[in-house]
Amino acid sequence: MGMSQVIQNNPTADDDEMPVVATIVCPTCSGIVEADDKFCPYCGAPQAAPQKPEQPSAPPDRHFRCKNCGAEVAVDRSQRSYVCPFCDSTYVVEFSPELTGRQQPEFVIGFAVTPEKAREIFERWLNENRWFRPADLKAAALSEKLRGIYIPFWSFSMLARSTWQAMIGEYWYRTETYTTTENGKTVTKTRRVRETEWWPLAGRHHQFHNGYLISGSRGLPQELADRITPFHLAGMRRYEPYFLAGWACEEYTINREQAEAISRQVFEQWERNEVAAF
Ligand SMILES: [Zn+2]
Ligand SMILES: [Zn+2]
Structure with missing residues (x-):
């Protein structure tokens, strides 16, 4: 599982238009760097002169549904074999995203941790928690299976009166x-x-609420998603298909209506707390 998220924003909310910028990935840390940044905002590494990212003309992703656990994941077209990143099953079928009627991601928060760094952190964690590891399981074999995957989230805005x-x-x-x-x-x-x-x-109390991310993945319960916070919302960029290159991307299985109901409950609780604190 990765530490990155795809944001799906409520299109009916009157959110500020984010400027569309050419996006480049930092070669040192894989953070998202804007075209005219001279240094990476995450690791400080100097960046090459501005250049346009090559945008493939064909849609770069293929969609797979896992017959074992039900997860739906998009991967870039260059990936030939496919294993479910959630349950490791090879029992997957390709499907056409047009048939599902799902909406496309609107924003993305790129990866800030490289695969090498993730492996290092994971191995350190395994060493510190030896009780957790079955005796015959090699840390090396486990960390080989580490894969970066974008997780879908919903985000809503609400004006509370x-x-x-x-x-x-x-x-x-x-x-x-x-x-x-x-x-x-x-x-x-x-x-x-x-x-x-x-x-x-x-x-009267008027308050604009937003910034609460609702997991769009059935594999990531909201209680766990809440423990990932704070999300690096400042790193949010307009979604472009080339963000997927080299990574997998889970499709949402919590639909918009379900996510909106959860969001409403949370915002209403915030609103009650704020009014009570007045
Ligand atoms: Zn960097
Ligand atoms: Zn699976």
């Missing part, structure tokens, strides 16, 4: 006189009594 009402209370004290019986005699005493005066207060 809330009205709130509250009762504001203010304390004040008065002194009252009372009589009581002490040692068989009636005596007069005073005491302070706290009173509360209430008045109503109401207001």
Whole structure:
């Protein structure tokens, strides 16, 4: 599994148009570098003079559906054999994406970790967690299977308009006189009594919510996706098919309506928390 995500943004939301820029991959760290960047924003490596990325004219991806686990993945056309990156099954069929009616990704966050670096981190993790590894399993064999894959996410924007009402209370004290019986005699005493005066207060709260990513993959439950945060949203670029070159890309299996329902719940909770904190 990779550490990168494909963003599908809600096209009906009035999001700011992102400028379309020619995109280049840093040769040192595979981060996404803009054409006129002299240095990589991720690793600082100096970049070659601006050049146009070659954009293949034919659609560069092939789509496979795993008959074993149901994952659907796009790979670039140069990849001949295909193994499911989720369950390692070779029992896959090619299908035509036009038939599924899925929408294309709109944004992509490119890989910031090279395959070599990922392998290094994974092997270190295996060494630190020896209890986890079955005795006959070689770390080398496992890390050979590390593959980068883009994971689909949904992203929505919501303008929340809330009205709130509250009762504001203010304390004040008065002194009252009372009589009581002490040692068989009636005596007069005073005491302070706290009173509360209430008045109503109401207001409106407008807030634009976005930036919550909903997993589009059934293989990545939302609880796990939430643990990946924060996402490197600043690295988000307009999707172009050549981003796929050398990587695999999972197709979404959580559809837009399902993702929107989850997003709505989260934004409504945010909105309640903000209004309550006011
Ligand atoms: Zn770099
Ligand atoms: Zn599979």
